[in-house]
Amino acid sequence: QDQLVQSGFEVKKPGASVKVSCKASGYTFTKYGISWVRQAPGQGLEWMGWISANDGNTIYAQSLQGRVTMTTDTSTSTAYLELRSLRSDDTAVYYCARRRSDALDVWGQGTSVIVSS
């Protein structure tokens, strides 16, 4: 079945960077884009951006511009999210999700990122 499997739990210090991976299986990776969504503890969902798995085009949330990079590796059907200059308010669960027909129909299991000194 179509699936997205994310990398594991991360603990980072303020100012560091984190790179989260999201490996797709069960479908043709380049056929759909990948969106990234995060959720701070006890909070709602925040859309971070989207990358086309076909051509690598990206759209980022304005609030993260300059700190975020989304990439894909089509040879391994994997999407990556890199977030730099981490702050304590970046502590969240980070989700990748497949964007199909204007909705997020398959989600990864989430990657917990804690930013703490």
Add this chain to the structure above:
Amino acid sequence: DIQMTQSPPSLSASVGDRVAITCRASQSISFYLNWYQQKPGEAPKLLISTASNLHTGVPSRFSGSGSGTDFTLTIKSLQPEDFATYYCQQSYSSPQTFGQGTKVEI
């Protein structure tokens, strides 16, 4: 950015109740509105796409309606497994903002 406002923020209901959750967009988004269900410790799951299209495998007690700025998610007869938080999301333009969520409690 398009703001999405859900109401109510939370509600208490019983098994068998009919429940309606509304979502209002700050500008017209046509029918580009999706609904997700999230249970504690789990990733969100797609329920309804483009305002009224039931996602594969989602029970028919869930339905969506609306267009333009006002949308509704209805659960016809609440089941024990439906106690969760529900989010709307607009996919009309980036950033593809979410509502703040509606927690459905017993």
